[in-house]
Amino acid sequence: MNNAFTDIDPVYFEYAQKYIGRFMPITSEELFDLLQYCEIRRFDKRVVIVHEGEVDNYLNLVVKGLVRKYLSVGKNEVILQLATEGHVVQSEISYLTKTPSMVVLETLEPTILVSLTHNKMEEALDKLPKGERLGRLILTGMFIKKDENRYNRLLKTTRQRFFEYIEHHPHMLQRVPQKYLASYLQIKPETFSRLKALYAKGRK
């Protein structure tokens, strides 16, 4: 694990700036100050980052790789999120309330995260000018995104969910095992295969 940010990989910098820029403008100096509170964590593929029942102490921005978040329901897994570069992933309830996590986080590819512990977050919110504002806006943004995902799951048809997702994330068909995508989109595996064939045909 590397804690030094003295020379920050420009790629990490760029992802962080892009992510935060969605919520409020941030200068390079401000971002640099914020990154001082963070650490870089590297994981192999197929590593569980947060187990069920464990308290999640990190807020993570994915700068390389892919992380899935899922709930175990009996013998099944329900995938709630597939986070790639530029996305934030964590066990929110656990992190925010310091209670055991209900969800599991696992890498699917070798992954690099820029991570912020709960204590460091509190410190950053307190000490950085605009800290509280940024915290509130990021949280609001997460909330909106979650709500939108819920609507999509509830209001859209299977077909709409599939095509909209694939249009926006064409690379995910290559990166993610099909059964995970099907679970994430709440589509039966056989239906997923059928829609995928339809999609491939349409593209020819």
Added chain:
Amino acid sequence: MLMSPQKSFLDFLNKFIPLSQDEFNQLILPCIVKRKFEKKSIITQTGEVEEYINFIDSGLVRKYYKKENEEINTQISYEGHIIHAQESFHSRTPSEYTIETIEPSELTSITYECLERIYSTSEKMQRLGRLVITSTMVLKDKWQSQLVKLTPRERFLNFVSNHPELMQRVPQKYLASYLNIKPETFSRFKHMVKEYSRKIFFHHN
């Protein structure tokens, strides 16, 4: 003694951050709008941009969306809780939800614009806002996980033991929809609980 509505809103905020009566009077009170609704009144219509965050002083309010003519209830809230179309409110886009009273209700409301004004006054207000939003998001996430993880029976029993009073106040079809339980299954569970309590009652007497 009846608690004043202002007092109960201040108590609610105090759970997140200690706030003096003066701070409340100066920063928040000027933004408060009191709104009164009859039962079964629509507070926010689908397609409308949510203008308010609402704290329920009294009454009972539900939030639902329509799917093929069916109303799916996603929130049922009473005194002391916050309800509004939050995604619409924060993102300033049309609401997917309708918000409607079940009982006559009184709300303490703050407009989006005025809330932004409150935030701009201090870091403390920003912090208060963050903490309220955090707690709402956590509640929502927990509820979503329960819908996925628990069986209908578990959801029913959890709900009955945590909110017994709502069983009387809320029409059964709304509760069934909120808990994502088929109406016939809901009746069966309700009957089961009744039988069980009667047995316990006789046993103890």
